[in-house]
Amino acid sequence: MAVITTGKRVQWTIIDVIVVVYALVPVLWTLSLSFKSKATIGDGSFIPKEWSFQSYLDIFKTDDFLLALVNSIGISLIATAIAVVLGTMAAYAIARLDFPGKTVLVGFSLLVAMFPQVSLVSPLFSIERSLALFDTWPGLILPYITFALPLAIYTLSAFFREIPWELEKAAKMDGATPGQAFRRVIAPLAAPGVFTTAILVFIFCWNDFLFAISLTATTRSRTVPAALQFFTGASQFEDPTGQICAAAVVITIPIVLFVLFFQRRIVAGLTSGAVKG
Amino acid sequence: MSQTIDTARPAHRAKAKPVLSEGKRAERRLGLLLCAPAAIVMLAVTGWPIIYSVWLSLQRYDLRFPGKQEFVGLANYGTVLSNGYWWTAFGTTALITVVSVVIELVLGMALALIMHRTLVGRGLVRTVSLIPYGIVTVVAAFSWKFAWTPSTGYLATLMGSDTAVLTQKLPALSAIVLAEVWKTTPFMALLLMAGLALVPDDLLKAASMDGAGAWQRFTRVMLPVMKPAILVALLFRTLDAFRIFDNIFILTGGSQGTGSVSMQTYDNLIRGLNLGIGSTMSVLIFIAVAVIAFVFIKVFGTAAPGSDSGRR
Numbered sequence: 297m298a299v300i301t302t303g304k305r306v307q308w309t310i311i312d313v314i315v316v317v318y319a320l321v322p323v324l325w326t327l328s329l330s331f332k333s334k335a336t337i338g339d340g341s342f343i344p345k346e347w348s349f350q351s352y353l354d355i356f357k358t359d360d361f362l363l364a365l366v367n368s369i370g371i372s373l374i375a376t377a378i379a380v381v382l383g384t385m386a387a388y389a390i391a392r393l394d395f396p397g398k399t400v401l402v403g404f405s406l407l408v409a410m411f412p413q414v415s416l417v418s419p420l421f422s423i424e425r426s427l428a429l430f431d432t433w434p435g436l437i438l439p440y441i442t443f444a445l446p447l448a449i450y451t452l453s454a455f456f457r458e459i460p461w462e463l464e465k466a467a468k469m470d471g472a473t474p475g476q477a478f479r480r481v482i483a484p485l486a487a488p489g490v491f492t493t494a495i496l497v498f499i500f501c502w503n504d505f506l507f508a509i510s511l512t513a514t515t516r517s518r519t520v521p522a523a524l525q526f527f528t529g530a531s532q533f534e535d536p537t538g539q540i541c542a543a544a545v546v547i548t549i550p551i552v553l554f555v556l557f558f559q560r561r562i563v564a565g566l567t568s569g570a571v572k573g
Numbered sequence: 574m575s576q577t578i579d580t581a582r583p584a585h586r587a588k589a590k591p592v593l594s595e596g597k598r599a600e601r602r603l604g605l606l607l608c609a610p611a612a613i614v615m616l617a618v619t620g621w622p623i624i625y626s627v628w629l630s631l632q633r634y635d636l637r638f639p640g641k642q643e644f645v646g647l648a649n650y651g652t653v654l655s656n657g658y659w660w661t662a663f664g665t666t667a668l669i670t671v672v673s674v675v676i677e678l679v680l681g682m683a684l685a686l687i688m689h690r691t692l693v694g695r696g697l698v699r700t701v702s703l704i705p706y707g708i709v710t711v712v713a714a715f716s717w718k719f720a721w722t723p724s725t726g727y728l729a730t731l732m733g734s735d736t737a738v739l740t741q742k743l744p745a746l747s748a749i750v751l752a753e754v755w756k757t758t759p760f761m762a763l764l765l766m767a768g769l770a771l772v773p774d775d776l777l778k779a780a781s782m783d784g785a786g787a788w789q790r791f792t793r794v795m796l797p798v799m800k801p802a803i804l805v806a807l808l809f810r811t812l813d814a815f816r817i818f819d820n821i822f823i824l825t826g827g828s829q830g831t832g833s834v835s836m837q838t839y840d841n842l843i844r845g846l847n848l849g850i851g852s853t854m855s856v857l858i859f860i861a862v863a864v865i866a867f868v869f870i871k872v873f874g875t876a877a878p879g880s881d882s883g884r885r
Binding site for chain 1: 596597599600601602603604605607608610611612614615616618619621622623625626629684687691692693694696697698699700701702703704705706707708709710711712713715716717719720724725726727729730755759760763764766767770808809812815816818819822823834835838839842843848851852854855856858859861862866
């Protein structure tokens with residue numbers, strides 16, 4: 297195992313290249329379309345023959361994209377913050393405390409994780425209209441929190457099980473209440489897991505399309521994934537392809553940054569939450 | 574749900590029941606307190622609406638004719654279940670689910686093995702394969718759509734630009750499956766990789782000593798050890814694929830019989846404004862998903878993930 301032959305190295309390099317091409321081609325294609333000039337956008341070539349920033353300038357010309365971007369960022373951040381706080385509390389209790397109803401809660405959040413979201417679209421549409429939540433930020437934040445919670449609870453309770461709990465005991469020995477032990481000792485230790493969970497939850501909220509398109513009607517709360525299809529170009533006769541791609545690139549940037557900087561954590565978070573020995 | 578919890582807990586509780594110490598009681602109180610907000614939110618946003626949905630499904634309720642709302646019993650179910658479009662959508666959804674999950678399992682296993690074993694660029698491979706997982710589905714769907722658009726797209730150019738792939742049923746379905754597979758294979762691979770990490774190296778070495786070839790080591794040693802991980806990955810991906818919406822919405826808009834059940838529900842609600850029929854479909858999809866989950870958990874014995882979380 298210690299010696300890696302050149303043949304093996306070449307073999308693995310080829311396989312790696314295949315994986316990289318597989319993963320990046322659709323992304324590079326969107327990037328390429330976003331940089332093509334209006335004259336060459338329909339030429340079918342994978343690499344732009346004429347480079348242009350026009351599409352990027354165009355999407356910021358009107359308020360539509362900017363408002364959608366603000367909605368996306370605001371709604372995703374608020375939903376992530378709330379889901380992570382509630383998830384942390386529940387996961388701590390599940391991983392550490394003995395209380396009646398724990399099994400029920402674990403089973404119930406599993407149910408929510410499997411829940412077909414489209415089944416909620418009709419009733420939520422009706423309920424939110426009568427509560428004046430339709431087409432508002434809270435109207436989207438609520439379902440996002442709900443469906444992010446199982447993810448948060450599973451990932452976090454998996455992380456929490458890895459924490460050296462003797463420290464908690466020591467704190468209790470020194471007279472801390474369970475609540476204090478949670479806040480002062482365990483929370484700082486749990487921060488990396490909480491951070492990873494926040495990334496996963498944010499990606500989930502950022503990605504949503506079904507709720508975004510069913511529970512919004514105007515730029516007041518429409519997020520970018522839902523807004524993309526309303527791009528019509530500067531005039532009615534203009535092809536919006538370039539602008540859609542430019543907007544797509546903009547909302548892909550945070551994902552690429554997360555992946556580049558936190559690859560290890562994301563992999564750990566996704567695998568620990570789902571499968572255990 | 575989990576044997577370990579069900580059998581271990583009553584004994585545990587019986588021991589604790591007679592006298593609950595002050596600390597024990599405080600612990601219980603704190604546990605309930607910490608879980609309450611999460612439980613309440615999940616219950617309020619899923620439990621109540623699904624019950625409301627059942628009630629709506631028993632009504633004639635068309636927002637275009639709000640005066641005509643009345644209780645019609647199971648008539649909506651009759652309407653939906655005798656409708657050809659519903660069954661086409663159901664068949665399409667089932668087909669897309671089965672085909673894409675099977676392809677994802679094979680590709681995901683290959684990718685998991687690559688991520689687990691590669692000798693060069695392990696970090697690079699892992700980082701890059703997280704991009705399809707993280708990217709917004711709608712963004713990826715637009716990329717595929719433009720790639721298949723005649724004359725604009727590189728794939729259309731590659732295939733000969735006179736055929737519009739997305740306007741014929743079978744090619745369009747293949748394009749949808751391709752988009753779905755591209756997006757979710759890395760997730761499948763990550764779940765499988767977690768299972769792969771559980772395969773003891775010693776066991777593989779021993780098998781190799783005994784003369785097992787690479788394929789035999791894979792089928793006889795690795796697959797059995799990975800079985801729980803594979804089943805969990807399959808369960809999650811099957812349920813997820815059954816809900817397919819984003820890709821179809823962008824790629825074909827559900828034309829040429831490529832609409833899924835989720836698309837049908839959306840169309841009835843938002844475009845048709847028919848809450849009664851929309852809710853009926855919601856309930857039917859809920860039942861279908863429940864059946865799939867039941868089959869996986871009871872028939873295949875998939876261990877529900879997180880079910881061992883009561884272990885201390």
